Amino acid sequence: MDDAPQGIPSGKEYYERSLTVALLRAREVTMRRFKRFADAENLTLPQWRVIRALADGEPLDAGTLCQRCVILPPSLTRILRALAERGLIVQVSCNDARRHTVKLAPEGQAVFNRLVVRSEGIRHYIDSKFGEARMQELLDMLNDLRVVAETLPDEDEDEAGG
């Protein structure tokens, strides 16, 4: 055990206090119920994120969708093709012809309307148990955390750091 890092906790408590695992598990359990509703509409969760990001009717380009929905460009290309083939989204023209810009078609809006009711139902249940004010606080913290983590230096330490 001599080569164990100093001052670093380990074991179950450490694992339970891991931020990224806590984020993963919280997400998994809050998504589990909704996923069945998405399945029933033949939508994957990334597809649902795209539809939701477009839900206010404003057209968005591929780059923006990648960022907001946390989807890599090659995946998004496939997703947009699938959604367009089902008539849920339509392409809109744009000044910059390089940009692939899309918006929700009426059928896509209808799918959103059906699913968002489910989503809000789950949200209200969680809010009622968790506390609405605490939920707002949690969302603020998560958004803050994202801003903070985005400032992480590109290389935390060189090989000299040992």
Add this chain to the structure above:
Amino acid sequence: MDDAPQGIPSGKEYYERSLTVALLRAREVTMRRFKRFADAENLTLPQWRVIRALADGEPLDAGTLCQRCVILPPSLTRILRALAERGLIVQVSCNDARRHTVKLAPEGQAVFNRLVVRSEGIRHYIDSKFGEARMQELLDMLNDLRVVAETLPDEDEDEAGG
């Protein structure tokens, strides 16, 4: 727009206030840096979660690992095989011969020791910017959220709910 759900927000603000998206984005950005370190050790993130869950030396069975690491059984089977082939974990015998129980091998402990230093470095950076007390609060909230979400009724509403 007559068929739009009543009282349901939409648009960018709504998307930004989505809990599951906030969880996803927070996780993505806090993991991005660490992933490079895991890559350098030829570990996928699920593989790293397994190693970390075993880091205190206590043997765990497959079921427990699936739960703690948020990995489905078929994935875990492959992951355990890969880690065993690399000599990072070893199987240990158990009273119940149905259970696949494993523990970290010395080489696995060494990998953990190398990577946890990186992980803690990132964690300290985030703590220093985000606030250590707030971070503890955030972790408490995330664990609470998980407990709350686990109580979600299996069927929120029947078809009668419309």
Add this chain to the structure above:
DNA sequence: TATTGTTATACTCTATAACTATA
């Protein structure tokens, strides 16, 4: 020449069902 997406490709994880072995 830089930017925006798409294509190609390989790998991993997700997810469900069917199966094996043990209790």
Add this chain to the structure above:
DNA sequence: TATAGTTATAGAGTATAACAATA
């Protein structure tokens, strides 16, 4: 008969690099 994992299999996302089209 129930439980714990594994195998089989299909499908989707992840990720990198190479490519095409436009600015």
